[in-house]
Amino acid sequence: MENRSKDLGIIKNAEVLTSHGNVEGRKILLEIMNAGLKAADPYPNTLKLVRVEDNKLIVGNKEFSNSAVEHVVFDLSKVKNIYVIGGGKAVQRMAKALEDVLGDRITEGHINTKEGDVKQLKKIEVTFGGHPLPDERCVEGAKRILEIAKKVKKDDLVFYLSSGGATSLTTLPPSNISLEDVRKVYWLLYFDRGIPIWELNVVRHHLSLAAGFHISRLVQKARKINLITMELWPEESTRFMDLPYELANFKQAIKILKKYDVWDELPVSVKKFFEEAKPEFEIPKNKASKRTKTVSLNVIDSEYMLQAASQKTIELGITPAILAQRVSAEAKDAARTIASIAREVEMRNRPFKSPCVLISGGELIVTIGKTDRRAIGGRNQEFALASATRIEGSRRITVSSVDSDGTDGPTGIAGGMADGYTMERAEELGVDIFRSLHEHNSTEALLKLSDAVFTGNTGTNIQDLRLFYVSE
DSSP states (O other), X not given: OTTGGGOOTTOTTHHHHTSSSSHHHHHHHHHHHHHHHHTTOSHHHHHHHEEEETTEEEEOOTTOTTOXXXXXXXXXXXXXXXXXXXXXXXXXXXXXXXXXXXXXXXOEEEEEEEBTBOOOXXXXXXXXXXXXXXXXXXXXXXXXXXXXXXXXXXXXXXXXXXXXXXXXXXXXXXXXXXXXXXXXXXXXXXXXXXOOHHHHHHHHGGGOTTSHHHHHHHTTTSEEEEEEEOOOOOGGGHHHXXXXXXXXXXXXXXXXXHHTTOGGGSOHHHHHHHHTOOGGGSOOOOOHHHHTTEEEEEEEOHHHHHHHHHHHHHHTTOEEEEEEEEEOSBHHHHHHHHHXXXXXXXXXXXXXXXXXXXXEEXXXXXXXXXXXXXXXXXXXXXXXXXXXXXXXXXXXXXXEEEETTSOOSSSSOOEEEEETTHHHHHHHHTOOHHHHHHTTOHHHHHHHHTOEEOOOOOSOOOOEEEEEEEOO
16 A cells, blocks of 8 residues: 555545544545546546547537537638637636647637636636625626637537536626625525525526526527536436426526525525526427437446546455445435445445445535625535544444535635544544534545645536545
């Protein structure tokens, strides 16, 4: 394990993380985590899906299992302008691939991505904005995207790039709603109530003039290629994902706001906006005549990350078990449940035999509720700490949990690690883990324990990677 631990380019603080606790278990999990995060990069897949041959642009790839489209060919001699626009945490890596394929054929472009990333593009403009709460930079970048969309004509080609984080990062409030009021709504929905993202987005999509359906209206005369780094949500979310027109409107948004008891706490401007629903802000019907002009491709999703983690586990001579691709629950509840499975493996070799690694994906929730104290943390950090309370005393169980984008919650930390020694070390260091969990203040505790995982901004976003290792 000594030599292997050096090849952990994505994990910036591997030496610190393996300086205490269950060192062997931590080294193994760091290798698996690193392999999973490396596979989350959308750049290689974008190159498989977009290529130029003999002045023909070929989009799609019949040999690429993630592509529902065999391929579509565009004669570049008949394309007047190529525009690249969009937003999300993973769009810069997709845009970089487009620049490398198309070069100077790109007329103009602008994307919004999360602050903390480093500009990699030469032709396409980039705005780095706030997330999960949008800021003025998001608004200015969204205006720029809208400006480009308004230029689009019939003989043009538009690449629209999207990934997790797009809704916040391309926020452009209607004229009668301030950015501060939008931020209040986001805080209420996301932090205070912990509303699942698929329902949250039904509300949020209406609060931006640069939302995808507005862009689609503006560029409908041109050919449009959607490249999507996909976040996969639980099966119960499917009723919100491709909503019929009658549901994906203001009535549905209001229903969600009332369902979570948010309606009466909304800023006056936002409540009035939904009450006076104007047709131009409705999500349009998906007419077949317009679909023929659009090609949509899923570039990458969490399955790549989970499979890469699984393969690395096998290479290490350990049995992998992918429990679920799409876990959505309170972080503490998910931690306690999966930790209980790990304990069952440790004590009874069921439902899996040790040594094994329990792998799961999806996106957890941390419901902060009403509090005067602005705690600092994230769902993966909270998952790691909550797991520590359930594996206390174990000499065989180690756990890690990271956000694939490298920034868990509103922090610069990717996630956290824990093992059976964590609770003992916490007592020695004066860290009250139960209080940290109660206050949702996981970052402070993990930093004191030297158990925070740092990767930096990874340039992707396919939700989370959670690992439990049970040794022999």
